[in-house]
Amino acid sequence: MARIILVFNKKVIKEYPFTKDSLTIGRNDTNDIVIDNLAVSGLHARIDKSGDSYILTDLQSTNGTFVNDKIIASHKLQHKDKITVGKHLLFFAMSQEEQAKLKVAELDRTMILDTAQHKELLEKQAREKGVEASSQKPMLGVINFIDGSDQGEIKLTKKLTKIGKAETSEVRLGGIFMPPTAATISRRPNGYAITATGGKTKVKVNNQTIEDSHFLNDFDTVEIGSYKFQFYSQESEEEI
Amino acid sequence: MKLRASGISDTGRQRDGNEDYFAMDNAHGLYIIADGMGGHSAGEVASKIAVEIIRRNITNWMNKEPLEDELFDLADPTLGQMGNYILSSIKLANRVIYEMSNEYNEYKGMGTTIGVLAIMPSTVISANVGDSKIYLLRGSAIEPLSREHNMVAEQLEMGLISKEEAKNSPLRHVLTRNLGSLDTVNIDIFEIEPREKDRFLLCTDGLTDLVSDEEILAIINQDNDMEHICQKLIDEANERGGHDNTTVSLVRIEQLKDKRSGILKNFLPLFMRKK
Numbered sequence: 001m002a003r004i005i006l007v008f009n010k011k012v013i014k015e016y017p018f019t020k021d022s023l024t025i026g027r028n029d030t031n032d033i034v035i036d037n038l039a040v041s042g043l044h045a046r047i048d049k050s051g052d053s054y055i056l057t058d059l060q061s062t063n064g065t066f067v068n069d070k071i072i073a074s075h076k077l078q079h080k081d082k083i084t085v086g087k088h089l090l091f092f093a094m095s096q097e098e099q100a101k102l103k104v105a106e107l108d109r110t111m112i113l114d115t116a117q118h119k120e121l122l123e124k125q126a127r128e129k130g131v132e133a134s135s136q137k138p139m140l141g142v143i144n145f146i147d148g149s150d151q152g153e154i155k156l157t158k159k160l161t162k163i164g165k166a167e168t169s170e171v172r173l174g175g176i177f178m179p180p181t182a183a184t185i186s187r188r189p190n191g192y193a194i195t196a197t198g199g200k201t202k203v204k205v206n207n208q209t210i211e212d213s214h215f216l217n218d219f220d221t222v223e224i225g226s227y228k229f230q231f232y233s234q235e236s237e238e239e240i
Numbered sequence: 241m242k243l244r245a246s247g248i249s250d251t252g253r254q255r256d257g258n259e260d261y262f263a264m265d266n267a268h269g270l271y272i273i274a275d276g277m278g279g280h281s282a283g284e285v286a287s288k289i290a291v292e293i294i295r296r297n298i299t300n301w302m303n304k305e306p307l308e309d310e311l312f313d314l315a316d317p318t319l320g321q322m323g324n325y326i327l328s329s330i331k332l333a334n335r336v337i338y339e340m341s342n343e344y345n346e347y348k349g350m351g352t353t354i355g356v357l358a359i360m361p362s363t364v365i366s367a368n369v370g371d372s373k374i375y376l377l378r379g380s381a382i383e384p385l386s387r388e389h390n391m392v393a394e395q396l397e398m399g400l401i402s403k404e405e406a407k408n409s410p411l412r413h414v415l416t417r418n419l420g421s422l423d424t425v426n427i428d429i430f431e432i433e434p435r436e437k438d439r440f441l442l443c444t445d446g447l448t449d450l451v452s453d454e455e456i457l458a459i460i461n462q463d464n465d466m467e468h469i470c471q472k473l474i475d476e477a478n479e480r481g482g483h484d485n486t487t488v489s490l491v492r493i494e495q496l497k498d499k500r501s502g503i504l505k506n507f508l509p510l511f512m513r514k515k
Contacts, residue, residue: 051256110275110277110371110413110414110415110445111277111413111414111415112277112351112414112415112416112417112418112421113391113414113415113416118391118394118414118416121391122391122394122395122398122400125395125400126398126400129400157318158318158319158431159318159319159323159365159429159430159431160363160431160432160433184432184433186430186431186432186433187430187431188383188384188385188430188432189383189384189385189386189387189428189430190383190384193432195432195433195435197433212378212379212435213378
């Protein structure tokens with residue numbers, strides 16, 4: 001349970017346990033924390049418990065409410081905050097369990113860092129660890145036909161590259177038994193993967209026929225029917 | 241094409257409200273998930289706005305095939321039509337949330353993650369911003385179709401921390417991208433070729449914080465009843481503390497190609513009696 005400790009002239013006057021959902025502070029007798037002093041407004045301020053946190057609100061008092069010597073309208077109280085009302089001081093104290101709980105809750109809250117902040121943080125960490133903070137350029141896959149056909153080198157700039165006889169294929173291959181789409185290469189979070197799309201034409205990676213998807217490593221050799229090409233990746237020009 | 245989907249959103253054990261939101265549309269093969277953030281109820285508003293704007297725009301465009309200049313922002317030439325609908329609708333949602341949070345005090349600082357999955361007979365497209373995840377489950381393997389945009393993922397990529405350190409890092413909830421904090425947004429997008437019996441899982445970090453990829457795979461492979469699986473995933477997260485809202489949405493391709501395909505398709509109605 002949190003507590004409010006009322007202090008005047010460096011002496012503790014009274015301690016108030018936080019037993020309700022909100023406590024009011026003021027000169028009137030009806031307040032939870034009564035401070036009989038002319039510098040304090042009748043109804044001066046209020047502290048509300050909201051979940052695991054405590055919010056202090058100034059109720060438009062004449063002389064204002066201060067937290068750690070700064071004037072506030074509304075303020076989320078931290079452990080050991082010093083609240084000034086007139087000439088009186090109120091110290092806000094949380095129990096250890098509450099402090100621990102709040103810490104965990106703050107970490108579990110999702111937050112967003114703006115780009116400048118997060119770049120700075122990463123660069124700082126990289127310097128401390130002595131790792132070269134490489135400007136993160138994405139890797140671009142390339143296939144290079146080595147079967148003597150005139151296809152040459154093709155960059156896999158699309159997310160999904162279709163290989164086959166169809167006119168809409170990014171890589172068009174001929175041949176009587178070549179299906180409209182014999183295989184596709186997709187750029188996935190874990191790298192480039194080739195998928196055999198079925199049909200009579202076999203797709204082989206390093207001489208092994210593949211049934212489904214297969215992640216491509218640098219210099220893997222792929223055969224589709226009589227065509228043969230090699231896969232490798234290079235640093236891309238584009239930024240992420 | 242025949243799709244089946246099931247999804248659950250759960251508040252969890254420790255939060256008061258649910259800031260997650262999701263949508264499933266089997267008719268358009270469109271599945272969307274969002275995890276909102278921001279004080280009071282602003283997080284709930286952000287995730288709902290994002291999902292609804294994206295769903296409405298994509299389905300509208302799918303129905304009427306818009307001109308290129310009707311799309312929000314420039315088209316990406318490396319993507320097909322659907323890929324561009326998705327990118328454009330996410331950018332639009334980002335702009336709306338961004339402007340709302342600047343315009344109104346009660347929405348200040350609101351934002352959301354987003355995950356969009358579109359399943360078509362020829363292609364499956366996944367796009368995401370933030371740390372909500374999209375997985376492909378094919379055969380006995382699980383594979384991400386999304387990239388995490390948080391500090392920990394970037395630290396891992398740069399080799400600054402180990403996988404073990406990443407698991408317990410206090411920075412795992414610090415996003416480096418979301419919808420709503422800047423006027424433009426960078427979106428990761430992937431396309432793959434679908435296969436019959438492929439399953440896709442969209443989920444928020446309430447699940448992936450507490451349940452590992454391998455455990456998710458095991459739970460999904462144990463059962464055939466999709467509603468059952470979703471409930472099991474939620475229960476697992478809650479049993480381990482349920483510190484956050486958890487949303488899961490599971491989709492399965494029951495049948496990829498219409499049985500009436502090829503040339504017969506055009507003539508079948510002629511000699512089949514109407515029911």
